[in-house]
Amino acid sequence: MTELPTPYYQDDAVTLYCADCRDILPLLPKVDLVLTDPPYGIGGKWSKASVCGWKGFKNGSSRLWSKGETWDDSTVDGPLIESVISSGKWAIIWGGNYYGLPPGRGWLVWDKVQEFSSAEGELAWSNLDIPLRFFRMSRVEAYSPRMAYQKTHPTEKPCELMQWCLGFAPDARTILDPFMGSGTTLVAAKNLGRKSIGIEIEERYCEIAAQRLSQGVLDLSA
Secondary structure, eight states: OOSOOOOSEEOSSEEEEESOHHHHGGGSOOEEEEEEOOOBSOGGGSOHHHIIIIIHHHHTOGGGSOTTOOOSOSBOOHHHHHHHHHTEEEEEEETGGGSOOOOOSOOEEEEOOOSSSSOSEEEEEEOSSOOOEEEOOOHHHHTSTTTSOOOSSTTOOOHHHHHHHHTTOTTOOEEEESSOTTSHHHHHHHHTTOEEEEEESOHHHHHHHHHHHHTOSOOTTO
C-alpha cells in the first residue's frame, strides 16, 4: 500500500480506517498521542461459553458473539508495538504489562472496584513523565446504571477511563488508536474537542464505531 485508503468514516474530528494497522501506520503523519488497548493474547483462555454465560449476560451483549467462539487469542508482536509507540510523541498502551516495554514511571492503573472479574484491575504503560496514577470510582458509582455500560466489543473500556487518560496529555490535539475496536478512544477524544484517527481490522466493529461517532454527543455510557 503506497497511499492511504478511503476512510471508512470521516467527519471534522474523526478519521476511521477499516484495515490492518500494519498497512496504515507507515502512511500516517506522527500524531501527538497514541492511546490504545491492543490484544493481550489471553482470549483463548476464555471461551464464548463463559463470556455469554457471564459477561455477555451481565452486559446485555451476548447476542454479539457465538457460543464457543474465542477472542483476543493472539498477542501483538514486539516490532508492531514499537511501531505503534513511535507513531506518536506520547503513548499510553493498555495491557502494557504483557509486552517487553521500556521502564517508565508513568504507569496508569484502572481499579475496577470489583472482585468478580477475571482481573481486579488493568495496567497501562506510558512514556509520559508523570507519577503512577489510579482511576477508580466508589462502588456506588461503579455499579450504577450509568457505569453498567452495554459492551459492543468483548474488551471495551468505559469512555470515562479513556477521557481520564487523555487528561494526562492536555496538549495532545491529535489522538491515534490503531486497535480501535468499537471506537471508545475516538468517542472520548471527540467529547474533549480533540481530533482522532482510528484503525480497526474488523468491519463489524468499524460500523459500530461509525454509528457512535456520528451521533456527535457525549457518550459516557460506553
